[in-house]
Amino acid sequence: MTDSTAETTSPPPDDAALTPTGAPTVGFVGLGRMGGPMVGCLLRSGRPVVAYDIDPRRSAEAADAGAECANSPAEVAARSAVSLTMVMNDRVLREVALSPDGILAGARPGHLFCDLSTVSPQVSADIATAAAGLGVRYVRAKVAGSTGLAAEGQLTVFASGAQDDVDAVSPVLAAFAREVRFVGPGEAAHYLKLAHSIVVGAYAALIGEAVTFAAQGGVDYDTVIEVLEAGPLGSRQLSLKAPMLRDRTFGDPPSDVDTAAKDLDLALDAAVRVGTVTPFAATARQLMTSRQAHGEGKLDIWSVIRSLEALAAVERD
Template sequence: MGALQGWKLGWIGVGRMGTPLCRRLLDAGAEVTATDTDPARLASLSGEGLRPAVTAAALAQEAEIILSMVPNDAALLAATLGPGGLAEEIRPGQVFIDLSTVSPACSAQVAEAVAARGADYLRCPVSGSTSTAAAGALTLFASGPEQALDRCAPLLGVLGKETLRCGAGEEARTVKLMVNLVVALTPVVIGEALAFGGRLGLDWEGMVEALSRSVVASPLLAYKAAMLKARDWTPAADLDLIAKDLDLALAVGQREGAPMPLAALARQFAAAYQASGEGELDFFRLATWPERLLAPNRR
């Protein structure tokens, strides 16, 4: 019997990350009803037991716990506060878990609406890629009511390898943006190091291997080492996504008076690639930024 046998779940957003996570819930025995702005996305999962719903409000009529994985603030607000949104039907005893990367301000709006309906709200943005999502190896940053976190612990354990409890409010949102700042800066710094070594005659693949086996090695670099060596920019997380995350963090930093010159520089590099039509490539494409300065036509 699966770990979630008998659990009735709702899901909002079956995109690049939502699809593998829904599969994990289905494989764990949960009953999952889902909705998406593009109903065609539901088709592949329907054959695996997923039940489609027209709106987020419809999910709340059946599910005990509703989860969402959407791309940005606007999508989360539409799914919760818009017409047919979750706030129309969610009620006491239910839990809403959002796994998206959104701003603390947007999340606070959702929290107010969910609280007004007497339900619980968990902010659980995730750290990882599509492959780690499929493997159940995500890290979840969670904040919200402790009793709701305790209740949902078996569910979160199916979605990720560990859940870091961050507080009672929007703390998880800030932690996720903090982590993503380092994620976004990583290929920029690595790119500068690779360009330095390359100018001194080092082999590209050898340099990547050296970094991967040194004190600067990290899980992120381990995920991306093969991609870097092959210069294969098939996206796990694309440049458009990381640019969105940088915009969120920079807006919060500006409001709070936090100095963020390196994040601003990384955002400009991302903007240059977006302007050349490469926003859908993996964000580790940023590691080639020195080549753009030295030889703009090199790919």
């Protein structure tokens, strides 16, 4: 069960204008840890970009990289064929999309609005309804990958909405994605993104639990990590995080506890709405709460091992 949302059937001004030929302007709102590198990829692909961020320093950085800067999301939409947004949460996206200075205030009929943010299916559905009423096409394109992959243009994007709209925006998204996949209508991409968030949080907690258990049983801490990584239970994610676990260096992360906790909150709320149980997500969220209570919300997600060690009265750091 997923939320049903309206989809506009208004024709675009020119779908061909969303390909590199002619290099139409792409709008981008939200120039943070992910949005900034995405804009860099768009510029390197030869696409003109008009950008906006509430933080003028980020806008200045985008301008230095070659983007034009707008004074509002509405201006971004008015000056572009397609607008992309990458913002932090429901409140910000609602303001960016629906306020008097928002994307929909500046978008003409046929404009393509593509949101990349990790937000709730509910706020996205509200935006879809508003966009349809104005003849604006709306795509939900969710992102899997780190800031490093964003900078390299190697993200994975899964998108939902009307397939024609996803097909139209895919050449733009390909500037920072190695794969763009259509995953269904409506809010499907949101549920898939939140499923991804559940796996990310629960996996970090599971490995932390396993490492703490084996180390308390007398196995050398580094050896536990090495065997788990090298054996049949290893994964790309564990290989990426193994040096961090060994060195206990959880600072300057690609994704921090606060962000992961926000994503799990969205997943837990959505699970209630669709009638599924998520005990592993709930447990991982509680471990993250412990890190936040210790003032460690800006550390890497995998620092949740410290919560598990604390429960076992282990002092390792």
